[in-house]
Amino acid sequence: MKSEFNPPIGKISQINGKCISLIGNDIDTDRIIPARFLKCIDFDSLGKSVFEDDRKTLKGSHPFDLKENQDSSILIVNSNFGCGSSREHAPQALLRWGIRAIIGESFAEIFYSNCIAIGIPCFTLTKKSIQNIQEYNISKNLFLEIDLKNSSAISEDLNFNLDIKESTKKMFLSGEWDATATLLENSSLVDRKFKELPYIKFS
Amino acid sequence: MSQDTLFDKVWDLHKVSSLPGGSDQIFIGLHLIHEVTSPQAFGGLKDKNLKVKFPSRTVATVDHIVPTDNQSRPFKDNLAEQMIGTLEKNCLQHKIRFFNIGSGNQGIVHVVAPELGLTQPGMTIACGDSHTSTHGAFGSIAFGIGTSQVRDVLATQTIAMNKLKVRQIWCENKLSHGVFAKDLVLNIINELGVKAGVGFAYEFAGPAINALSMEERMTICNMSIEGGARCGYVNPDEKTFSYIKNKLCAPKNENWDEALLWWNSLKSDANSIYDDVIKFDASKVEPTVTWGITPGQSVGINQQIPLLEELSPNDQFIAEEAYEYMGFKPGQSIKNTPVDVCFIGSCTNGRISDLRVAANVLKDKKVSKNIKAFVVPGSEKVAIAAKKEGLDKIFKDSGFQWREPGCSMCLAMNSDKLIGNQVSASSSNRNFKGRQGSPSGRTLLMSPAMVAAAAINGKVSDVREFIN
Structure with a gap:
């Protein structure tokens, strides 16, 4: 875990880092950050508690506890990662642990949009490709350079394309993943919508 | 791409603009907040020096952290006390309606909003909780959001979101005796899988759904998210309207007549187009x-x-x-x-x-x-x-x-x-x-x-x- 926390800001076009593989389908947000850690009024202390219960059960052999993974920043996961609760605490905990990008077979929807909202790009690949990368990463430490503009990833001996929605990619490249400013620009349109909606006066 | 479904109609009605990236800016008609996913959102407002745009469109209650044995204040759990205290302070400061313990109207946010008549057909409803899909039982388009989006709704009353596809889940026949809405939705999730709903809104329809009470429909829509669908809904009908009538925040007098007229116009057209349709036989469901x-x-x-x-x-x-x-x-x-x-x-x-x-x-x-x-x-x-x-x-x-x-x-x-x-x-x-x-x-x-x-x-x- 990195000692100093610098959140992503602005345009994101390149992410370089060591990969950490976490094997399993349907890993839910209760497992990423158990509910007892949601008793907080900020996100600051979440990094150390990521996967707390899974890590305790595995007594030191969980990927997030292995020494060789401590400075990793690209998480490789399988299918339906982040299902369940909408808690943004889950991607916030991963971010604070040091994760800056996630590559997986598929993601749960709210988790995916929470990742965008805090500046963590999520990429998809086929089941087979994910398994190959996870296997490779077990035998050799994989250091990837992700180029968001070209949706590609390269390492010493690998070179492959990553899938990401075009609209999402644009948001990272332009910095609009941090949506508040963009939404605020249309303030007068919002005011007009407020007046137009048939139910505002009776609800 | 779906056309003329309730989802399409409500989405189009609430669309403020098409954003440069390709997503839509959607107006949120009702924003529900609670103590767990809102404190950091209010913190975010403060950091960006923003205020709540329409305080009257946000309603708060406290549910996740409250003790169920002894609710006297201060709570024995200091962290829980800090969380309810923070919500009280934020609601007071930003002039947000708050149904606190002892008000007679406190409870789980997805139980409280419908029983107060806050949840109404044709609305967009968002809350920092994945089970917000519950409110779709009333023919609203309701979905869970994360804390950054809670901040965005507070600041702008809108969020940026890609339009969902629509899958109709047509439930034939009726549930048999001793079989309940929970059994039906567990069976639907079992059959379709826990991630089949990613990217979709689920429209629950058919004779088995029509026969359900409003509370049973809420159970079904509530668990849409367990099937991967962020949003689930049922087209509103007479049962919907009579459930809402006379509730605390329901439209009254001439507003009721006007609301009813509008609500009656809100449903998927008979010839609407879905991205996918699944048929399901409710009579075969067992406990x-x-x-x-x-x-x-x-x-x-x-x-x-x-x-x-x-x-x-x-x-x-x-x-x-x-x-x-x-x-x-x-x-x-x-x-x-x-x-x-x-x-x-x-x-x-x-x-x-x-x-x-x-x-x-x-x-x-x-x-x-x-x-x-x-x-x-x-x-x-x-x-x-x-x-x-x-x-x-x-x-x-x-x-x-x-x-x-x-x-x-x-x-x-x-x-x-x-x-x-x-x-x-x-x-x-x-x-x-x-x-x-x-x-x-x-x-x-x-x-x-x-x-x-x-x-x-x-x-x-x-x-x-x-x-x-």
Whole structure:
């Protein structure tokens, strides 16, 4: 875990880092950050508690506890990662642990949009490709350079394309993943919508 | 791409603009907040020096962290006290309506908003909670959001979102006696899978859905997210309108007439186009129990836990993890599985009709020895209504503990938790590893009636043996 926390800001076009593989389908947000850690009024202390219960059960052999993974920043996961609760605490905990990008077979929807909202790009690949990368990463430490503009990833001996929605990619490249400013620009349109909606006066 | 469905109509009505990236800016008609996912959002407003744009469109209550045994302030748990205190302060500062403990209207946010008449057809509704899909039962488009989006709704009353596809789930026939909405939705999730709904809104329709009460429809829509769908809805009808009528925040007098006229125009057209349609036979559904660690891993009460080879290759990975965690053998019967704790409550099944059904099973019966059984009404209103009907007495006489309203052991953020590897029979919505407060605790999801039956026998039982 990195000692100093610098959140992503602005345009994101390149992410370089060591990969950490976490094997399993349907890993839910209760497992990423158990509910007892949601008793907080900020996100600051979440990094150390990521996967707390899974890590305790595995007594030191969980990927997030292995020494060789401590400075990793690209998480490789399988299918339906982040299902369940909408808690943004889950991607916030991963971010604070040091994760800056996630590559997986598929993601749960709210988790995916929470990742965008805090500046963590999520990429998809086929089941087979994910398994190959996870296997490779077990035998050799994989250091990837992700180029968001070209949706590609390269390492010493690998070179492959990553899938990401075009609209999402644009948001990272332009910095609009941090949506508040963009939404605020249309303030007068919002005011007009407020007046137009048939139910505002009776609800 | 879908066309002329209720989802399309409500989406188009609330669309403010097309954003440069390709997503839409959507106006949120009703924003619900609670103590867990809002403090950082208010913090974010402060950091960006922003104020709440339309305070009247946000409503707050407190549910996740509240104790259910002793709600006097300050709470014994300092962190819980800090969270409710922060919400009180934020609501006061930003002039947001807050239904606090003791107001008579506090409770689980997804129980409270419908019973206050806040939830209405044709609205967009967002809340920092994945079970916001519940409100779709009224023909609103409702979905869970994260804390950054809560901040965006507070600041702009809008969010950036890609339009969802629409899948109609057409439910033929009717549920049979002793089979409930919870059983139906568990079966739908089992059949389609826990991630089939990603990218979709689910429209629940057909004779089986039309026959359901509003509270049963809420149970169905509530669990859309367990099938991966962020949003689930039912087209509004007379049952919807009569449920809303005369509620505290419902339109009154001439506004009611106007609202009714508009609501009646709000449904999917007969010839609307869906991205996908699934047919489902409700008459084949049996009382259902989960055996695994996702809500998709369920079987009928008289079925066996599936063998690995009976499952699709994609489901085998998580099944092996589930057998091990749950301590079940493939092929074993789910019926007669001993349980330790019985929990009735949650935004899925903590409403008055749920308590009535469970009390009907428990009347003149006793909870089995060594079982801890407790019922947590979904709201103060539910608790008051239940007491008026004498349901609290039936529960207490049977050996159930009668608690104060809140989310309680659905997610165990208060002191209601499983201990060690206890097995719970639970009317809640998630059987994830560790969900109910113990890292090795095991959850069997089922209807409230089935929880009551399990409490009496001390093991998973067929509720149809208890009701006429």
